Amino acid sequence: MSGSDRPFADGFMDDYFAEADEHMVAVRRSLLALEGALGSALPSGALEELFRSFHSLKGISAMVELREAELLAHHMESCLRAVRQGRLTLTSTNFEGLVDGVRLLEHVIAARRTSASMPDIDPLVDKLEALGRTGDETLPIDAPAANHTSANAPASDDGRARRWRVNFVPSPQLVERGVKVDTIRARLMQIGDVRNVTPKVVPGGGISFEFDVETNDEAQLAQWQEDGLSYEPVASAPVTAPAENDAGAAPVERPLTDLTLAGSSNVVRVDLARLDDLMRLVGEMVVTRSRLEDTLRRIEAHVPFQEWRALQDHNARLERNLRDLREGVMRVRLVPVGEIFRRMPFVVRDLARDNGKRVHLELTGQSTEIDKFLVERMMDPVLHIVRNAISHGIETPEQRIAAGKSADGTIRLGATTAGETVIIEIADDGRGIDVPSVTQRARALGLVVPDDGGLESRALLDIICASGFSTRDEADRVSGRGVGMAVVRDTVEGLGGTLAVESRPGRGTTFRLTLPLTLAITDAIIAHVGEQIFAVPQTSVREVIEVDASLLHAFEHNELMPYRSGTLPMVRLAEMFAIPTATRPRYHAIVVGTGQAAIGLIVDRIAGQREVVVKTITDPLIRVDGVSGATELGDGRVVLILDAAALSRTRRQHARVITGVSA
């Protein structure tokens, strides 16, 4: 089943995968919504969406002749039809069957994409087919569902869903926590039907949103009050429908369907490569403009002041326009971080079950936006940390109860924006990192561990991120191969981000990933060392200081200088990179990193701050520690972009003898 025997279909495969991905996202979303409602009123919107997604997947899979996917989608569609017609009850066992089907479908699509061998679908297809044929079971859904041809058939179930008027007032504080109106809408859609949203101006000039929601999950609404929600039941259905009771509110129109359609009708799907091209063009314009500026400076003396002034004005305007253009293009590349989060409920659910644990997953800030490029690369690291949290962090229900905690562990996955960075936090309320065991294991591996017992969090991170480290004796299937955290940190830092961990015994562990919003263009500090010029991304720079050579204290392998109330380890870039440079009485230093990880990078001088276009370095010949990319400043020469985090790590790992310091 390789791709080669399907030349005709191959031309469409990229489109197919993109479209299939979108449908799979919808499938996962609906499955989750349904799972939450098993045994009670199934949200009709989710049921409908799921049905439609399977239907579409069946169609597009048939078009590209991916028979396995077509079959799976077809049988799952049949199952859902049976559910809609009331022939089949969505018990948790049946639901599992669907989940297995979806997972296999994913697998099939992935296999086609990577030309891997096709998984065996027959057993599951048989099972799903049998499910879909179910016809004689007692009607579990009391409504005469078969008579309804509309989307809402199953919604009229047991009448427990009530209507609420939910009010949301956005605030900067909430936005900081990643709670926006989109977040709220997404949440409400998870627990029920959102029939309508009305923005309202509140006295004082602010804005609020009124959601008309049908749900039976009042407890959840209550919980969200801290996120700026208030709610009240709608006494009676305001529209037609003479309600049997005030909550019955028979479905009037096709609420969720309409909402979904409205949401997607004015969306354009763009190939990321085209955006990259656009960004590259913007990048070239930025470089051209900086050349223009250099030229302007040079001719200043030769041009009448009035003329020069006009040129300068145009240049300034061009710069502003370019910044706007750059931001605009950048914004197009931003996607909600929720793309990463969406898979998590599945992972958590499966792993918790496999590990005999009970885990409740809380997601916040799904609508926080981040560069598409980063989203794709953050998926695995986040997945890995979440897996660790379940297999290592969260205790079994018995252990938790014995420790006086609730039987259900909680993993909080949240995203927020802070300036030019996005912070992703993964927090569990488990047992925390077992420091003595970590220390012991680290020593056994020959890693240096400070003796003072209390491992400072940065040191702890260094240990758990050391490659080959795993606190479990056998690497289990969940946490993988013991290379995990090393890869996680390398990935995060390779993207110009930082990773931090905080752990409290018995209380849990929090990992914090701080990432730049986007990679393509960034502000950088330009530094000279001997003949060489380097750029250091502004996001990783804490401050730039002037250093008097007499303040540098050298001792074996190290150099320190007084800094604030303590000392700061210093690294001479000239030494580290073996660049010939003259001894000077004064240097500049770039302070990067925080706390124990802070270091000062000594350079000859700082030439200022520039907007630089980041080009990635991919060739293995030039991928070296401490260099994250390349840029140019207008003269066509390559300027290397330094990876501050990697430099400080290299520094910690192989301290070098520092010579030639004026004592």
Place this chain on the structure above:
Amino acid sequence: MSETSVAVPETAGAAQAYILFGVAGTTYAIRSHEVLHVEMIEHVTPVPNAPAFVEGVVFSRGQVVPVINLRARFGFERAAMTQRSRLLVVQHGSRKVGLLADESREFIRINDAAIKPPQEAIGGLSGNYLEGVATLGQRIVLVLNVREIVEMMPTALA
């Protein structure tokens, strides 16, 4: 080394186009379809801690391209770059790599039959990069295997 067979397409006996270049007085050849372009070269930015034969990086048509100093690669002393120095940007798989040569001015066709496998007696090379030896009248031209030159060293550097 003689087992390194010359990749001769179906049209054995046909001629292929090569780009000739000089390094330390010897003439080398690379199949022209493997060469993206040949550039003048002014400034190469050194990359700290890269392998010794890597001269550094340049931008070539907007892309970051590593530069292999062929003198250093073949075990000669480095020489200062001159007006005649050329960068041959070769494509290998998805990689683009620049090869720094002392000069490069010729584009010729060599008959496949004129290229012989390297003799057994040629030894002491740092890799299988020598694919064949062509004799063109009085001239000896060493035909290089781009893959061997571009791919060999990353393992050595890890």
